[in-house]
Amino acid sequence: MIKEVLILMVNKREIPYYYFKYLYRKEVTNYLDYLSLGEQRTMQFHKALHNPEYVTLINNKLYFHLLSEKTSIKTPKLLSYNFQSNFFYNNKIVQINSIEEFTRFFDNIFQNANIEGVFFRPPSDYGGKGCFKITKGHLNSQLDEAYETLKAGNFVHTELIRQHPLINQIHSSSINTLRIISLITSNDTIEIISAFIRFGIGNSVVDNASSGGFFVGINLNTGTLKPHGHFLPEYGGDKITEHPDSSFKFEGFTIPFYEDACESVINAVKIIPDRLIGWDVAITSDGPIIIETNAEPHMQMSNIAYGGLLKNKHVKELMQELKTM
Incomplete structure (x- = not known):
């Protein structure tokens, strides 16, 4: 651990407090692939990634819904x-x-x-x-x-929307949304760089990990769940393989309409072309529906769900791009 901390200090040029929250476990061998807190803040707040006028539309739920009514973005009524x-x-x-x-x-x-x-x-x-x-x-x-x-x-x-019955099998008290992160690259392509699904627990009506729920990474190419769910450290930091209420095992579960969800996000980026956006997408029996958007998404959850975001070539290229600005 001491060796890894020293290497991180040299490579990331900051004291890696995040290491002791997330990366100290023995199974995490690619610790250099994880964005540091400084790198996460750069992605969240760098002015090259965000147009202030778009941010106003993205972060205000009322503005976003009013815009969606005038465009093709499908949201709850x-x-x-x-x-x-x-x-x-x-x-x-x-x-x-x-x-x-x-x-x-x-x-x-x-x-x-x-x-x-x-x-x-x-x-x-x-x-x-x-x-x-x-x-x-x-x-x-x-x-x-x-x-x-x-x-x-x-x-x-x-x-109030009706969640897809297959996702209700895992947890039905909350609408369990996909957090999909979109990035407009320096080549003007729209890429999905991270996806995970959040689940509520107990009788909570919200799925947010910051409100006591947890999240499970999604394999980007297949739309299937990864083996483990993660609670944030402030809620114990546990790593689980099944939902604590339903005992439903995560690994291999295929998200219904996953490809449609990614397509709906890509189409929405064309309407709100901010370079980095977190999209919360619910899955109904009729397909995906975008619940809300975030201009400063929680990059640490994406970091964990992906298994180190710097493994993603688009993120790696972005960080190199931002260093030159």
Whole structure:
């Protein structure tokens, strides 16, 4: 370990604190292939990779949904949204000041849209923070619980989607999304440089690893799951081979519509041509649907899921490109 740390210090030109979180295990022999924290930050924030105007569209969930409605990007239907007590629905603004008005507002949405549920997300938060859902079967009780939360904040309200039954076999309480990282290379080609799927645990409605879930790497060429899932260190850092709730083993499972998911991301990059984007894609029975986007995706999870991102020739070429700028 001492030898590896010293080699990393020389090669990466930083103190490799990340080594003691992720790379100290004996089975990790290609530790130099992993992006250092400095290299990850370079990819996330380098101005050559991000146009500020695109970043505004990418990181704000409301802006992204409004853009998607005008383009071919397939996302969950935007039903309504609110800025505290001001609720926007069907091109009208309604100010809600009582639980009775609040209940009538959502009763109207459920009846007119004929939906089973609504998912709520703050427009600018990350990692699944503040997300929750209400469903038709528990509408009254859940609306009572949601009233103060919604009035105190800002939320995007989208139709609850139905996850593909094969993924439901692994975990059905949350929508378990693929995180697909796209890169526009210096040659103007669009490449998928990393993919993994995130799973919730227990009754959590979100799958984010930063909210207690975990992630499993996807083999880019085949769309199959790798053998191990990973929890982030702040949630124990365990390495697992099956879902802790369903006991479903990961290795070899084929993601339904994986090629379609990659194609949908590549087509969306043509609409929002920022050079590095993290796309969260859900899989339904009818195919992939893009839930949201991130201009500064969690590169460490991609690093782990891929098994060292510098093994990817496009990432390696990108890092060389950025060093010359």
